[in-house]
Amino acid sequence: MSDSSNTILGILAGTxxxxxxxxxxxxDKGTATRKKLVEQSNSLVDDVAQSTTQLKNQVVEQFSSKKNSLEDEVESLVTSASYKADDVISTLEAKLKELKAKNKKLQTAAK
Incomplete structure (x- = not known):
């Protein structure tokens, strides 16, 4: 982005x-020169406006792309965390079942 803005500024300055x-x-006569100066300044203003619009569109496009990429990454992380949470819960449920069985054996042995 910095290179393209420097290029645009260089072109405008050179122009x-x-x-x-x-x-x-x-x-030329003074009136003709003044008329040319006005035309050139109007042309330069148009060029600057067009370059600014192009630069704005590039920035918007890059931010939009980065935003979509970030949203996809967050979605992937949430999904991954959800699967890992399910795995942890399943493991804990199995351990709890195992502990209940051992506890039951200890209670019947103590009687």
Whole structure:
């Protein structure tokens, strides 16, 4: 993301500098030069707006992708934890059954 924003800024800066130098060295009248400056500045504003929109769309797309990935990872962890909890409960139930049987034997032996 940083590389693309640096590239966009470099292109815009180069365009602005080139247009300004070209206009200043052009052999036109003052009114024609001012008209060209206005047109160039309007073009530059449009370019900046378009680049900003593209950058915003890239950021939104990346965040959306990361959000979906994170949601999938959380879902996977919850599912995994649920299966592990079921395994632990089953093991504890088996141990409890075993302990009850031993306790029953001890109670009948004590009588």
């Amino acid at each position: 602005a500098i080139g247009a300004t130098i070209g206009i200043l060295f052009a052999p």
